[in-house]
């Protein structure tokens with residue numbers, strides 16, 4: 001049973017960074033462009049995210065996500081470019097459609113912000129094992145129960161797959177054809193559904209027992225097998241990011 | 256020091272119309288190794304669960320009487336609290352896996368993390384448990400890709416690693432190779448010599464006879480007898496309770512050979528050799 | 537009935553589990569023994585077509601397992617899984633047992649009849665409407681047995697059928713195996729209970745290190761002390777007691793031993 005996640009195992013300083021610093025970075029990428037809403041600031045932030053993705057050697061894995069996001073954003077560009085209230089300066093005419101500069105600039109800003117935030121999230125997701133992230137949070141006071149649920153969510157798909165293949169083995173062992181062409185496989189899929197649900201319910205009950213007798217709900221402080229990932233950079237990075245946010249805020253108030 | 260007290264315990268599963276445990280009373284002293292034997296459905300697993308709080312906290316139903324585990328009344332304390340004192344190894348090892356750990360090593364660590372054991376100590380305890388169960392070479396393997404017997408070893412290791420004062424094992428050797436079962440009994444015996452109180456349900460009479468200090472014979476949810484292996488397996492009416500003694504005992508009984516100076520039949524290989532040896536020569 | 541040629545197998549990214557196994561199975565009932573992780577279950581799954589050989593071939597009758605699907609083999613070869621949780625998937629005992637017969641194209645009436653018959657043999661006839669997940673482990677194991685019996689295949693493979701069984705349960709299984717033998721079925725069993733193996737099987741094969749290192753009848757196999765020790769299995773209790781007593785020959789059952797000891801006793805009296 002593997003965890004389903006986008007995590008890409010690479011060697012980079014981003015990977016070595018602790019998950020909490022990456023959470024700080026997400027906060028930073030959301031807040032700074034909101035506090036200082038100029039296009040140039042947003043541009044710098046998005047560049048930073050992209051550069052970090054490149055340094056983490058995971059840019060290729062990030063591309064499909066960006067592509068998906070851009071497809072959605074195209075509608076923003078079109079709608080804002082055409083219809084944004086306050087549109088005055090004509091920028092471009094394509095047949096009957098007139099694009100205005102104000103709307104397009106706004107759309108650009110939205111696009112950059114989204115790039116920035118999506119990039120920041122991808123840095124976390126692509127370079128951090130879900131279990132490491134959850135463990136970091138549990139260390140900081142997240143309830144282990146919630147932690148377990150989060151981990152389970154990451155495991156739903158692989159767990160379903162493994163339950164399914166177990167049941168399929170049981171079925172073909174007793175004569176149900178599950179191999180072969182697409183139609184056979186689709187036919188084999190239907191009698192799988194009931195048992196998979198039933199199996200998961202039974203599993204859940206047995207799991208709960210397994211956890212209980214291993215002291216899962218015991219009072220007192222938990223410890224962790226794995227040492228927490230911390231690099232010497234963690235604290236400076238977290239402080240630096242906070243400082244920039246605060247400075248941006250002060251700057252905003254002063255000007 | 257008395258570690259376990261059951262006082263007139265009665266229990267009925269929900270939706271069931273018959274008592275699974277009835278009028279169960281017994282005491283176990285610190286460091287004893289107790290075997291629970293009896294036919295299928297005699298109530299062995301239910302009793303194991305009652306000693307670790309799964310009955311009545313996880314399995315509801317009608318509950319009467321009292322069970323004390325190391326001074327805690329089971330009914331009044333949560334499974335989590337009891338799990339600090341008494342560990343249980345389930346009958347089917349497959350159901351013992353937490354499903355949230357990727358390797359054998361981490362699976363064993365799970366319980367220790369919850370107990371708040373410091374890392375170095377944790378690693379020591381894990382290594383020790385893996386060695387006892389002979390699974391050190393499987394350390395990095397995924398728990399769900401193990402063979403049946405390997406998984407059973409892992410289930411036992413993950414409870415032993417938690418160092419409970421009381422260990423309850425429900426047929427822990429059912430899927431082990433002969434040498435493996437012997438090792439488990441030896442390991443558990445060693446623990447009991449070190450002061451751990453052990454309760455083990457088993458169908459392998461030869462091993463129970465050899466290793467257990469006392470045997471609890473269950474039938475239909477009731478205690479028929481609670482005595483030494485020699486006494487239990489010398490009973491004339493064992494068959495009636497669905498239990499067959501070790502071959503060593505039946506051979507000697509058939510030939511009318513008793514342990515010298517006692518009224519009991521031999522129950523182990525060594526005893527049988529000593530008793531029969533006189534006869535053969 | 538079954539021919540295994542140069543069979544080699546490993547799980548993805550794993551070490552070799554079986555290496556270059558050559559075995560022929562005739563009608564002799566066969567027990568496969570060997571230490572945990574020796575590859576016994578893997579071997580059974582390969583015969584059944586649930587896993588595909590890495591190298592080598594398996595023939596069930598004239599059919600090469602490579603050229604067919606597990607489903608197509610299901611009418612010929614039945615497997616009782618080691619872990620019942622892996623085998624059971626229906627929510628009613630009767631449906632669980634009828635699943636196989638229905639798939640090998642029996643009509644509903646016949647399938648039902650076969651299922652009920654199999655449940656009677658295994659002692660579960662009063663549990664038709666029960667949810668299998670509410671059964672105890674020993675009952676689940678018997679249910680798995682019933683599901684396979686109902687298909688009435690020519691070959692039966694039982695992966696550790698005696699797990700969790702008490703004396704009565706073992707007797708039930710012993711009787712089932714006897715009656716299958718009488719009906720000319722090939723019965724193969726993977727088992728850790730040496731007394732049961734010695735008493736009920738004509739041929740014993742010992743697996744170790746990915747190979748079949750011993751193969752023969754029970755008195756031959758259980759006479760090979762050194763090899764047994766290497767494979768981490770032991771001789772039946774009767775044989776061990778006989779050895780301790782310094783009796784000549786290999787004793788497999790309680791009865792044989794008692795008979796011999798009686799004679800010893802009589803001789804001593806004379």
Ligand SMILES: Nc1ncnc2c1ncn2[C@@H]1O[C@H](COP(=O)(O)OP(=O)(O)OP(=O)(O)O)[C@@H](O)[C@H]1O
Pocket residue numbers: 268269271275293294295296297298299300301302346672673674675700702
């Ligand atoms: N979850 C359950 N719900 C209802 N009844 C149950 C449940 N589990 C067990 N029982 C019933 O309680 C009684 C005792 O069962 P238990 O499993 O304790 O026996 P056992 O001695 O462990 O048997 P085995 O040797 O088969 O493991 C049986 O009559 C059984 O049918």
Ligand SMILES: Nc1ncnc2c1ncn2[C@@H]1O[C@H](COP(=O)(O)OP(=O)(O)OP(=O)(O)O)[C@@H](O)[C@H]1O
Pocket residue numbers: 399400401402403404405430432547548550553570571572573574575576577578579618
């Ligand atoms: N799905 C799997 N993926 C990877 N390795 C596996 C898988 N299943 C089994 N193995 C490994 O293959 C080897 C043989 O396993 P197998 O289940 O065939 O053993 P076995 O002889 O049946 O043992 P047991 O007596 O414990 O049931 C073991 O080392 C096991 O860990």
Ligand SMILES: [Mg+2]
Pocket residue numbers: 299300301346425
């Ligand atoms: Mg039980």
Ligand SMILES: [Mg+2]
Pocket residue numbers: 402403404576577578618695
């Ligand atoms: Mg196996």
